[in-house]
Amino acid sequence: xxxxxxxxxxxxxxxxxxxxxxxxxxxxxxxxxxxxxxxxxxxxxxxxxxxxxxxxxxxxxxxxxxxxxxxxxxxxxxxxxxxxxxxxxxxxxxxxxxxxxxxxxxxxxxxxxxxxxxxxxxxxxxxxxxxxxxxxxxxxxxxxxxxxxxxxxxxxxxxxxxxxxxxxxxxxxxxxxxxxxxxxxxxxxxxxxxxxxxxxxxxxxxxxxxxxxxxxxxxxxxxxxxxxxxxxxxxxxxxxxxxxxxxxxxxxxxxxxxxxxxxxxxxxxxxxxxxxxxxxxxxxxxxxxxxxxxxxxxxxxxxxxxxxxxxxxxxxxxxxxxxxxxxxxxxxxxxxxxxxxxxxxxxxxxxxxxxxxxxxxxxxxxxxxxxxxxxxxxxxxxxxxxxxxxxxxxxxxxxxxxxxxxxxxxxxxxxxxxxxxxxxxxxxxxxxxxxxxxxxxxxxxxxxxxxxxxxxxxxxxx
Amino acid sequence: xxxxxxxxxxxxxxxxxxxxxxxxxxxxxxxxxxxxxxxxxxxxxxxxxxxxxxxxxxxxxxxxxxxxxxxxxxxxxxxxxxxxxxxxxxxxxxxxxxxxxxxxxxxxxxxxxxxxxxxxxxxxxxxxxxxxxxxxxxxxxxxxxxxxxxxxxxxxxxxxxxxxxxxxxxxxxxxxxxxxxxxxxxxxxxxxxxxxxxxxxxxxxxxxxxxxxxxxxxxxxxxxxxxxxxxxxxxxxxxxxxxxxxxxxxxxxxxxxxxxxxxxxxxxxxxxxxxxxxxxxxxxxxxxxxxxxxxxxxxxxxxxxxxxxxxxxxxxxxxxxxxxxxxxxxxxxxxxxxxxxxxxxxxxxxxxxxxxxxxxxxxxxxxxxxxxxxxxxxxxxxxxxxxxxxxxxxxxxxxxxxxxxxxxxxxxxxxxxxxxxxxxxxxxxxxxxxxx
Numbered sequence: 001x002x003x004x005x006x007x008x009x010x011x012x013x014x015x016x017x018x019x020x021x022x023x024x025x026x027x028x029x030x031x032x033x034x035x036x037x038x039x040x041x042x043x044x045x046x047x048x049x050x051x052x053x054x055x056x057x058x059x060x061x062x063x064x065x066x067x068x069x070x071x072x073x074x075x076x077x078x079x080x081x082x083x084x085x086x087x088x089x090x091x092x093x094x095x096x097x098x099x100x101x102x103x104x105x106x107x108x109x110x111x112x113x114x115x116x117x118x119x120x121x122x123x124x125x126x127x128x129x130x131x132x133x134x135x136x137x138x139x140x141x142x143x144x145x146x147x148x149x150x151x152x153x154x155x156x157x158x159x160x161x162x163x164x165x166x167x168x169x170x171x172x173x174x175x176x177x178x179x180x181x182x183x184x185x186x187x188x189x190x191x192x193x194x195x196x197x198x199x200x201x202x203x204x205x206x207x208x209x210x211x212x213x214x215x216x217x218x219x220x221x222x223x224x225x226x227x228x229x230x231x232x233x234x235x236x237x238x239x240x241x242x243x244x245x246x247x248x249x250x251x252x253x254x255x256x257x258x259x260x261x262x263x264x265x266x267x268x269x270x271x272x273x274x275x276x277x278x279x280x281x282x283x284x285x286x287x288x289x290x291x292x293x294x295x296x297x298x299x300x301x302x303x304x305x306x307x308x309x310x311x312x313x314x315x316x317x318x319x320x321x322x323x324x325x326x327x328x329x330x331x332x333x334x335x336x337x338x339x340x341x342x343x344x345x346x347x348x349x350x351x352x353x354x355x356x357x358x359x360x361x362x363x364x365x366x367x368x369x370x371x372x373x374x375x376x377x378x379x380x381x382x383x384x385x386x387x388x389x390x391x392x393x394x395x396x397x398x399x400x401x402x403x404x405x406x407x408x409x410x411x412x413x414x415x416x417x418x419x420x421x422x423x424x425x426x427x428x429x430x431x432x433x434x435x436x437x438x439x440x441x442x443x444x445x446x447x448x449x450x451x452x453x454x455x456x457x458x459x460x461x462x
Numbered sequence: 463x464x465x466x467x468x469x470x471x472x473x474x475x476x477x478x479x480x481x482x483x484x485x486x487x488x489x490x491x492x493x494x495x496x497x498x499x500x501x502x503x504x505x506x507x508x509x510x511x512x513x514x515x516x517x518x519x520x521x522x523x524x525x526x527x528x529x530x531x532x533x534x535x536x537x538x539x540x541x542x543x544x545x546x547x548x549x550x551x552x553x554x555x556x557x558x559x560x561x562x563x564x565x566x567x568x569x570x571x572x573x574x575x576x577x578x579x580x581x582x583x584x585x586x587x588x589x590x591x592x593x594x595x596x597x598x599x600x601x602x603x604x605x606x607x608x609x610x611x612x613x614x615x616x617x618x619x620x621x622x623x624x625x626x627x628x629x630x631x632x633x634x635x636x637x638x639x640x641x642x643x644x645x646x647x648x649x650x651x652x653x654x655x656x657x658x659x660x661x662x663x664x665x666x667x668x669x670x671x672x673x674x675x676x677x678x679x680x681x682x683x684x685x686x687x688x689x690x691x692x693x694x695x696x697x698x699x700x701x702x703x704x705x706x707x708x709x710x711x712x713x714x715x716x717x718x719x720x721x722x723x724x725x726x727x728x729x730x731x732x733x734x735x736x737x738x739x740x741x742x743x744x745x746x747x748x749x750x751x752x753x754x755x756x757x758x759x760x761x762x763x764x765x766x767x768x769x770x771x772x773x774x775x776x777x778x779x780x781x782x783x784x785x786x787x788x789x790x791x792x793x794x795x796x797x798x799x800x801x802x803x804x805x806x807x808x809x810x811x812x813x814x815x816x817x818x819x820x821x822x823x824x825x826x827x828x829x830x831x832x833x834x835x836x837x838x839x840x841x842x843x844x845x846x847x848x849x850x851x852x853x854x855x856x857x858x859x860x861x862x863x864x865x866x867x868x869x870x871x872x873x874x875x876x877x878x879x880x881x882x883x884x885x886x887x888x889x890x891x892x893x894x895x896x897x898x
Contacts, residue, residue: 054483055811055814057811057815095743096734096739096743099732099733099734103732103809104801104808105808106804106805106807106808106809106811106812107808107809108812123812125809125811128808151746152744152746153746154746155746155747156746156749158746159702159746159747159748159749159769159770159771160749162701162702163749166701166702167597167702168595169595170595269699270699271595272591272592272594273591302532303528303531303532303537305531313585314581317581317584320588320589320591320592321589342588343588369529372533373529373532376533377535379554380486380537380552384486386483386484387816387818388815388816445698
């Protein structure tokens, strides 16, 4: 594709910001059957563009290389807190104006924060894409962080925490799992933050975090849709071209040491049935073991024909729900197994039944048919994630931020095809070991106990 | 873009939305009958009967069916409503043919094994019990059950822990026989398939399904109780509450249906709506605050949904009622109308940006009996709404005097405050969260 327009754009920039605004073309790469174009501004902003004319809409994602792992104790949840502050006030937009301008243009917007990253996105009618560029450039550089903004969002986030964690049995169990399994690595604390930290955020905390991490050289913009590349890049250049780089601090993260003994925690919750989370130290997303462990998880937990589903739900009928998940993090995470007992059954039974299947995975090879079924399910899952423009943009951005390869999903699919039954047994033997195990048991409250507010907090025992 | 629509074997409606962007195909097989047909005491039958289709068919056990579905890279799920039951499936494009063979076998030769039925009933009961962990689900069920008491909308499509175990193999077979007939089945395709191929596949799918007409609708118009009522669902240790406030809503064929939808969007349909602004943006009381108009074949509900912290529940309810009364008394402004029309017209692109969404719209029209231009004329109808029409629709359809408030929270902590927050309360009832 002729990119003579790029020279025109660069020739037209004013001297005052020429270094920051200059656009470099970083080449094209395959994304399935499509071509993904990569650009970089002089201020470090990465721009990935996938032209998709299947509908007259476009999606604009801004990924920041900052997540809860970049926080420090006492200030947990700040990365997620920005997911709220960023929709509030900027120097050029009064409170509420950001959402209002998007809505009057028929746009949808949202954001997400996790351990390794934060993203913001807008989906717009394609002829309104300039608005997303203007608004995102505005809030990356000119956010207002004073006490009223912090106070108003703090209340909302405290309510969000109650909704997602404090009053949610699974949310509470999951938080406790990471708190227990990670002792020195920042995956120890929850993305939403501890309540006592949320209560104490100051505008100064927020300003420091913002200055440090919200900078063009810490961001990747992903655009998918019915867009004109030249016009889009011209707009991005004009909107972001004067924003300076920031000095992003080197991360000072301690790796989680190998776990040497199993850890057990029990909590009581107002629930009718017992639940158990059994987790093991697992590989990072970029580790060669991640793909085979994912396939093994599919054999164990993927759908109603999977081994654990069959054993616990169909045959012994001790569980009502089972799930497994290999965490998809930049650093080594967990392999999680979750099961909910039916009434009158216990976490002890659940764990024993899961253990039988884990032992089988370590001791014997899965059948060719099981392997083929797991791979087919994973292929369907990848294809499903590409059905919408925002799905594609999310795939591209996530893989770029975590793995440095926007098309890693397709490479992952190729890796699945090469995986053998022996690979599954090898990762089962390596990761599903008792010393690296953390178990969270959720037990129903004692019958008759009433929620009086005094002494009704979780009871945790190690 | 218009959905291809034709008839297979002279009776079955087939809808197709082709796109070749991703090599997967979505297939929907739905019937024009739902839990509205469940006999008293057998609530959950339509759902159980449809779920039983994957629990055994001619020459295949449940296990063999599951293995085959996975081998083909496919998924299947059942969605049950009062008016319809639908099986939603997706498959990797290259396996479409063998998948259709399997699906056809499941639809036409189900054996409904007794042991599988008993197992499914035990699974379903366990799922219902598990659902009590989710306060939002608890609130929604309590709201529907109480607002529409005595009507099909007040019964649980999934059944109850007492009704599900009473469903017999004969009930399941009878439901299948009566409702899985060609004239009552609607088939949809979206994705990597041409209309021509879809037509052939649809014929294969229904070839062995017996001929038969579309089933009548056994459900009448609902009547809801007058006055302001409170149902408090008591659950221990709630630091947060789930609050639903509402009453009777709209019918798609109402002359003021679009006008009411537009007005409701101003009140609680967007992130900058009156409700969201007052509850979340200005006070931080709830992570979300929405007003919704549900639609079905008959008049469904209008509801406001918030989930404030326990200490904010009473003032939040009082605020919502005040906002609603103001909305009813004064209506929306010309400026608000212009803003929301822009939003609804421009965001319409996202209602139809994927083949699956377009198929679902076509299915809604077919299964819920919506006017044939319900979606295609939505933009024009929205543009045509006047301020007078919007404000008249609010006064006509929503009654501030007849509102049900459902709260999931801890009674010992907030019940009295919640009661005091509702002016003119006619009745207040408390039920435990694990009541059905």
